Amino acid sequence: MNKADIFEFYRRLAEDNPSPETELEYGNDYQLLVAVVLSAQATDVGVNKATRKLFESVKTPQQMVELGEEGLKQHIKTIGLFNAKAKNVIALSKILVRDHGGEVPADRDLLEALPGVGRKTANVVMNTAFGAETFAVDTHIFRVGNRTGLAKGKTPLAVEKQLDKKTPAPFRLGAHHWLILHGRYVCKARTPECWRCAVSDLCKFKPKSPAPKSKPVSKG
Known part of the structure; x- marks a missing residue:
């Protein structure tokens, strides 16, 4: 192209769509980070359903640590890989409290050093929370x-x-x-x-998918 x-x-x-936004629901940078970690191999809809009640009471890394791994599992057990994700979220929350004053660092390398945070997750947080062109x-x-x-x-x-x-x-x-x-x-x-598709004429995909045929209306 x-x-x-x-x-x-x-x-x-x-x-x-002049103002595109993530479909994950969150109230602050920390909740965004948790939601993105939970969204790996899961849908945003499923994550939002699990985190709505969780985020009512857990807004900081310290509150997550206090909730504990078992408590977190009860909130996110409908999400795939919830055991491993709960372990990672508690671990990264402890690191944020210990090393970053409870704040999410605006640095991709520091984010990638957190448990459960890969390059994709770090890029999402950098873009959505901190306005980085990632x-x-x-x-x-x-x-x-x-x-x-x-x-x-x-x-x-x-x-x-x-x-x-x-x-x-x-x-x-x-x-x-x-x-x-x-x-x-x-x-x-x-x-x-x-x-x-608004950009189908610019797209190199061939052949283009045709519109589905409408089913004939049966005459009763």
Whole structure:
């Protein structure tokens, strides 16, 4: 995809959704970090359902430590891999209290040093909490980048580097959100909904998926 097409690609996504945001629900930077850690291999809908009650009483790392691993498990047991995630959340909360004054560090390396926090999670927090121009590549963004020709790569890191290199200035902050939402609701894994895609003419995917045929109305 050339520079002009890339600019137009983002321009159309931005026009459709001028202020893109994460679909995870949170009240502060710490809750955002916890929600993103919990969202690995889980849906945002499922995470939000589990954290609504949790976040009513747990707003700081110290409160999470006081809740404890078993207490946390009771809140998040509907989420996949909840045992390992509970262990990581308690461990990272202890580190935040001990080493960072209970605050989430605005530094990717420090974030990646926390239990359960990989590059993708760190990038999401850096972008959403601190306004950094980072590109968190999950399965949706990896698929959209490769399928459309926007950012091709064999690994998430390769796609991330392509996005960082090719995404023009006006769209760098919102790019992660636009791409993940596009992948989640339009450029779906099994069958992309090309017939209602705002950027289908710019996309390199062939053949385009046709609109589903409407079922004939039976005459009773």
